[in-house]
Amino acid sequence: MTLDFSVVADAWKSLLFGALGTLFLAFSGMVIAMVVGVTGVVILRMQMRIPSLLVTLFVEIIRNTPFLVQIFFLFFALPLAGVRLNPTVTAILALGLNGGAYAIEIIRGGVESIPKGQTEAGLALGLHKHEVFRLIVLIPALRAIYPSLASQFILLTLTTAICTSISAYELTSVGQRIEAETFRSFEVYFTLTSIYLVISLVTMWLLAALGRWAFSYPQR
């Protein structure tokens, strides 16, 4: 059997749009994940029993089940709850919830790394409670956890491939359509794998550069 990459090369335009779809899914998912992550940590820090328990339960369930099962569950659960979303939006939501659970763990670790005396010093200086949280807890904690968040973002980008299972618009589902038309399975998946590798290497490099720029110390 001979390899024939020409049919894949002919579809370069669809692949390009698919790759953009993947980046869009990853980016939107990460934005939701950050919102979920910060909200979760704020709830945990309020130290009320029932809400904290719910957040912990959410984190444990998400972290101990496969993303594929989570996305299937959401895909079938939303319509039953009366919410009709297209697959791509459902996928973004699933990515956001999944990434959010990991973000809670990461952000909590960062927040706990800030010594309590620092918060007390801020309060003693007459800063408002919210100012103390933002300036003394959140921003230094973000600086500490930026590398973990960056690698979580790469992981989320790779996870988007699974969204093909509900036919969300992204690189893998585009590839599967090309495969169905051309029957060149290996060529298609080999090309997709290479594109993912390029995406994650470039993203890794960009995130590292961004981290050096945004979190240089002392603050810009």
Added chain:
Amino acid sequence: MGIQELTYLLQGLLWTLFLTVIGFVGGILFGIVVAVLRVSPSPWLRIPMICWIGVFQGTPLLMQLFVAYFGLPLLGFNFPAWAAVSVALTAHASAFLGEIWRGAIQAVPSGQSEAANALGLPGWSRMVDVVMPQAFKLSLPATVGFLVQLLKGTSLAAIVGFIELTRAGTIVSNQIYKPLLVFGVVGALYCAMCWPLSLWGRRLEQRMAAGAAK
């Protein structure tokens, strides 16, 4: 959902466990090789391992499964689906475990191997008897964490058509039209396998952090 459907899911669960064990055992065997070559002073051994790790950490596991599933037959291997999936999972695990153990080997203070050298131990004994036992202990929490990832990762074999727990869930759900119940049960079964491992991993991590603080 009756007994029949539940039995079908449990059969899928056995395949999930089977894939996890194969991937993990294969990953341990090849991962040790990857880790040892990765810390080798020779760039001819080190650089290929850096690439191996980079490729597997930089591409989705789903793509690795697809490439193995469609690529191995092209090379003339006539593998059944489970074997192709196992090859992909083993290669995937070897890269991740190799990287975890690379970190652990390099975290063992260099004074240890220098002391072993001063005592006249040969090179392999320095690695096997002095560095590796300490590195093993250091790497245990991350290794357990990866085992959980791998167990969850086997669910992707469902997309290439292999009937493990998640695929069994899809089939049952199509039969009885109760997707929420079925995927709820499937999720609970995964949780039942992963949660104890996660707790164990966290305990190991805490114990190590307590040891480091002393």
